[in-house]
Amino acid sequence: MRFTLPLALLLTVPAVAGAAGNPGRPGMVRLPEGSIGRMYTMVGDTTTRQRVQGFWIDRDPVTRGGFLVFVRANPQWRRSTVAGVYAQAATYLRDWRDDLDSGNARARNLPVTWVSWHAAQAFCRDRGLRLPTLAEWEYAAAADETRHDASRDPRFMQHLISLYAQRGRTAVAPRALVPNAWGIRGLHEYGWEWVDDYNSTLVSDDSRGVGGRDVDAVCASAAIGATNPTNYPAFLRAAVRAGLDGNGGMASLGFRCATS
Amino acid sequence: MSSAREAKSRSVFSRTVVVVPLTVVATFLLLTAARGITGSSGARPSVPVRELPDVKGVETATLTSAPLVPAPLNRDYATKVVVELETTEIVRRLADGVDYTFWTFGDAVPGKFIRVREGDLVEFKLTNSKTSGVPHNIDLHAVTGPGGGAAVTLTLPGGSSSFSFRALNPGLYIYHCAVSPVPMHVANGMYGLIFVEPKEGLPVVDHEFYILQSEFYAKAGKPGEPHTLDMERGIDENPTHVVFNGSVGALTGDNAPTVRVGESVRLFVGNGGPNLSSSFHVIGEVFDHVYGEGGSEITQRNVQTTMIPAGGSAIVEFRAEVPGTLVLVDHAIFRAFNKGAIGMIKVLGDEQPAVFKQLEGIGKTNH
Numbered sequence: 001m002r003f004t005l006p007l008a009l010l011l012t013v014p015a016v017a018g019a020a021g022n023p024g025r026p027g028m029v030r031l032p033e034g035s036i037g038r039m040y041t042m043v044g045d046t047t048t049r050q051r052v053q054g055f056w057i058d059r060d061p062v063t064r065g066g067f068l069v070f071v072r073a074n075p076q077w078r079r080s081t082v083a084g085v086y087a088q089a090a091t092y093l094r095d096w097r098d099d100l101d102s103g104n105a106r107a108r109n110l111p112v113t114w115v116s117w118h119a120a121q122a123f124c125r126d127r128g129l130r131l132p133t134l135a136e137w138e139y140a141a142a143a144d145e146t147r148h149d150a151s152r153d154p155r156f157m158q159h160l161i162s163l164y165a166q167r168g169r170t171a172v173a174p175r176a177l178v179p180n181a182w183g184i185r186g187l188h189e190y191g192w193e194w195v196d197d198y199n200s201t202l203v204s205d206d207s208r209g210v211g212g213r214d215v216d217a218v219c220a221s222a223a224i225g226a227t228n229p230t231n232y233p234a235f236l237r238a239a240v241r242a243g244l245d246g247n248g249g250m251a252s253l254g255f256r257c258a259t260s
Numbered sequence: 261m262s263s264a265r266e267a268k269s270r271s272v273f274s275r276t277v278v279v280v281p282l283t284v285v286a287t288f289l290l291l292t293a294a295r296g297i298t299g300s301s302g303a304r305p306s307v308p309v310r311e312l313p314d315v316k317g318v319e320t321a322t323l324t325s326a327p328l329v330p331a332p333l334n335r336d337y338a339t340k341v342v343v344e345l346e347t348t349e350i351v352r353r354l355a356d357g358v359d360y361t362f363w364t365f366g367d368a369v370p371g372k373f374i375r376v377r378e379g380d381l382v383e384f385k386l387t388n389s390k391t392s393g394v395p396h397n398i399d400l401h402a403v404t405g406p407g408g409g410a411a412v413t414l415t416l417p418g419g420s421s422s423f424s425f426r427a428l429n430p431g432l433y434i435y436h437c438a439v440s441p442v443p444m445h446v447a448n449g450m451y452g453l454i455f456v457e458p459k460e461g462l463p464v465v466d467h468e469f470y471i472l473q474s475e476f477y478a479k480a481g482k483p484g485e486p487h488t489l490d491m492e493r494g495i496d497e498n499p500t501h502v503v504f505n506g507s508v509g510a511l512t513g514d515n516a517p518t519v520r521v522g523e524s525v526r527l528f529v530g531n532g533g534p535n536l537s538s539s540f541h542v543i544g545e546v547f548d549h550v551y552g553e554g555g556s557e558i559t560q561r562n563v564q565t566t567m568i569p570a571g572g573s574a575i576v577e578f579r580a581e582v583p584g585t586l587v588l589v590d591h592a593i594f595r596a597f598n599k600g601a602i603g604m605i606k607v608l609g610d611e612q613p614a615v616f617k618q619l620e621g622i623g624k625t626n627h
């Protein structure tokens with residue numbers, strides 16, 4: 001089992017870079033071009049950095065209320081009608097009360113979860129957007145409240161570990177969360193988010209003992225060749241992505257949209 | 261190895277990969293290579309590397325939480341054993357005033373004890389609670405096959421996976437979660453023991469107990485929130501707690517098992533780590549027998565302290581000779597005195613002055 005894995009995590013950005021909202025794209029934040037560190041170096045390519053073009057990304061995750069609007073307008077994405085290849089009946093919107101009942105007002109302000117990758121992608125497309133790439137997402141998510149790149153700060157890593165280890169994810173609406181240094185909210189507090197190329201890592205479920213650089217991010221050997229083996233949150237995210245199927249979903253998996 | 265990829269392409273919710281045939285073939289190839297046996301003309305015989313017993317019937321394994329051990333199997337044939345375990349993430353007491361977010365096998369730390377017989381075909385089903393936040397899998401050290409099962413059991417919250425394996429080697433084995441970052445899953449409590457009973461069984465004893473040592477690296481959360489893994493402490497191998505059976509006090513006071521003078525006791529002892537080896541000792545006893553490193557043979561008699569590596573085990577046996585309280589410790593003694601590595605077994609019955617008797621002094625015979 002040999003897999004190549006350009007998963008990326010650590011980043012540097014121009015120190016002057018600033019994110020800003022834009023009247024043309026309400027609710028979105030512009031991130032400038034930068035580079036992110038690869039989780040692993042690769043055979044034949046030992047560069048540790050990967051460029052990320054500037055892009056727009058939603059300030060907040062898509063809420064149940066937002067998804068309800070989409071489902072209303074697009075009946076093929078309702079729970080009772082969606083095709084199984086796009087969303088498994090057993091998981092898709094399983095915590096909704098009905099096709100068009102996503103819960104009370106409080107619930108409607110929380111991120112929508114139990115959505116498939118296909119559904120998330122369709123939602124974004126409907127808005128003329130797309131899902132963020134893995135690199136874009138990691139680039140955005142490496143920021144803590146004050147710094148664009150906190151991925152080498154043990155305190156930030158510890159903060160994320162504690163967040164990820166919590167059984168009950170946060171139940172406050174995104175608008176009540178403190179934004180990160182880019183002005184983006186809720187990237188970590190609710191669990192996980194779909195990215196466009198979630199399966200690009202082609203990881204196996206376990207490949208300890210494989211050795212070398214072409215290891216995956218899932219198991220004990222995951223640290224071999226990793227550029228930052230103390231970035232446990234990154235390994236956790238990689239393990240989640242490795243287990244995902246495009247038509248699956250889970251309670252702690254939401255999404256937000258992006259565009260170039 | 262393609263089976264893992266195929267599994268990946270199927271639904272997360274119905275992965276079934278049979279590992280045994282691959283395993284047998286791989287083992288055969290390895291062994292023949294190691295012995296320099298090349299075969300006569302290139303064509304390798306497709307016979308299994310060892311004689312496998314016929315599998316008769318189906319049983320569902322009885323799983324127990326520490327300190328209990330499932331009863332001896334008393335079977336003289338191999339069967340298909342169905343084992344079902346659920347991974348969960350729960351908040352529970354680690355020590356007084358310290359609640360911790362445990363990740364578990366079977367809602368228990370250590371995970372449920374599994375007992376099968378040598379030669380059994382084990383059909384293992386792993387489910388991950390839909391309330392979990394992260395994926396889990398299982399690596400059973402008793403498994404001969406890719407990742408000890410981990411290669412085919414990555415299971416998302418709300419999902420399940422299954423595989424089968426043949427219990428080829430008798431002995432006492434650790435199982436644990438092996439999803440990256442593995443240290444975090446193990447440090448949060450994801451380990452337990454599986455005993456592959458030798459086909460001839462073990463000698464009958466009066467009591468069997470399940471003891472597992474492990475350590476925790478607890479970091480306080482915000483007020484009202486549970487502790488979680490302190491990563492720096494983990495890397496520094498500097499635990500806040502070293503415990504038997506998942507929490508400080510899990511084997512003391514009212515939680516201490518009770519036996520009677522004259523009874524024989526077998527301890528299945530595991531060490532989940534994640535980092536520390538255990539200098540396992542029972543104050544006031546001598547191990548009559550030690551099955552070193554959890555293997556299937558008695559390797560030493562009359563042992564004071566046996567070393568149990570992280571991710572390893574030992575089986576120890578003794579007879580309770582005098583009444584009192586036996587104290588289980590990691591004899592790396594700061595761990596016992598300051599970090600919680602203490603357990604107890606109470607021995608009830610009449611004094612045995614011929615064996616032990618206080619002559620003069622202020623101490624009490626109760627340790």
Ligand SMILES: [Cu+2]
Nearest residue numbers: 396397437445
């Ligand atoms: Cu786990």
